[in-house]
Amino acid sequence: MTTPPPSQPPSPAPNGPGYGFPQQAPGAPGFGPPPGLPASPGAGVPLAGTGPGGPGPAGPGPVPVPAGGAPGGRSGGNLRRNAVWAFVGALLASAGWTAAVLVVPGMVGSSSGDSAPRSLGSYHVSDDFCAVGKPNRLLEKYSVNTTGSSPSHHTDRNPALDSMNCSMSLKRTGGTSDSEYASVYLRADLHKAVNPAPELSANKETYRTRGYQISSIPGIGEDAYFVYKDDGSSDKYRDVYAEVDVRDGGMTFYITYSASYTQGKATPPSMDELRTMLQSDADSTVRAMRK
Numbered sequence: 266m267t268t269p270p271p272s273q274p275p276s277p278a279p280n281g282p283g284y285g286f287p288q289q290a291p292g293a294p295g296f297g298p299p300p301g302l303p304a305s306p307g308a309g310v311p312l313a314g315t316g317p318g319g320p321g322p323a324g325p326g327p328v329p330v331p332a333g334g335a336p337g338g339r340s341g342g343n344l345r346r347n348a349v350w351a352f353v354g355a356l357l358a359s360a361g362w363t364a365a366v367l368v369v370p371g372m373v374g375s376s377s378g379d380s381a382p383r384s385l386g387s388y389h390v391s392d393d394f395c396a397v398g399k400p401n402r403l404l405e406k407y408s409v410n411t412t413g414s415s416p417s418h419h420t421d422r423n424p425a426l427d428s429m430n431c432s433m434s435l436k437r438t439g440g441t442s443d444s445e446y447a448s449v450y451l452r453a454d455l456h457k458a459v460n461p462a463p464e465l466s467a468n469k470e471t472y473r474t475r476g477y478q479i480s481s482i483p484g485i486g487e488d489a490y491f492v493y494k495d496d497g498s499s500d501k502y503r504d505v506y507a508e509v510d511v512r513d514g515g516m517t518f519y520i521t522y523s524a525s526y527t528q529g530k531a532t533p534p535s536m537d538e539l540r541t542m543l544q545s546d547a548d549s550t551v552r553a554m555r556k
Contacts, residue, residue, distance in 0.1 A: 380460050383515040387555045388455055394418045394429035398451040398550040400520065402542040406534065407435035407447060425458035437531070444531035447524035453554060456515040462488070465512045477506075478536070485548050486513030491540045495533070503528055507539040509547040516554070520547050 391397040395418040418431040430452040437445035472492050473479055482489040492508040508521040520543055526533050
């Protein structure tokens with residue numbers, strides 16, 4: 266999601282997909298796919314770079330591993346798993362949208378309702394989405410890990426779609442284990458040419474068919490939900506993935522958390538903790554985008 270990652274993350278490709286369906290990037294060091302997904306892009310998920318706006322590249326590339334390797338002298342795949350797992354997934358998020366179309370084609374076809382663009386209200390573009398979308402609740406438990414890489418952000422402006430994203434590597438505050446790294450990725454899109462509601466519905470259904478737990482979130486935008494999966498099937502690692510998706514008019518937003526923990530060395534936040542933190546950070550970010 267086997268070559269070392271680049272020393273600095275490449276700039277995200279312009280106008281990638283609107284919201285996330287995590288995928289594994291080929292060739293990334295020491296990573297399995299997010300829970301319940303194919304082990305390689307060819308194993309059931311097409312690689313067509315087609316998203317809601319048509320063909321186009323996907324999101325940002327991998328975030329580099331902190332310099333100096335893991336604490337305690339370990340420098341291999343586990344730290345890489347923890348530091349990069351979410352962000353390499355954004356590389357092929359457009360393939361996830363394609364998978365959603367295959368699973369529930371009726372949701373994105375002409376029968377899904379009015380495709381006319383929805384109002385953006387007072388939502389506006391920011392040049393630094395890491396400042397606008399700073400995940401303050403997550404940062405009560407984690408600190409930003411700047412060893413080897415700093416938070417990265419990118420903004421694209423287009424007559425049909427404005428996009429903003431931010432990616433951060435996190436480390437559990439006070440933690441000493443290489444299992445206590447995590448990743449957070451935030452993205453917002455202002456859809457000016459289409460109604461994004463059918464795509465969000467398709468995205469939700471795709472998660473459901475892949476075995477993720479999904480629950481609605483009231484009070485944020487017109488539609489919001491929480492996605493979660495804890496894969497403890499490995500004897501060595503426990504992969505945790507959580508996401509909140511929001512749609513309000515023509516605005517879509519998502520924030521994702523992912524981490525891979527060594528079994529028996531550290532305990533990840535519970536599902537309820539992650540829902541509370543991500544829901545709070547999603548709500549504050551959506552509010553900040555309207556100021």
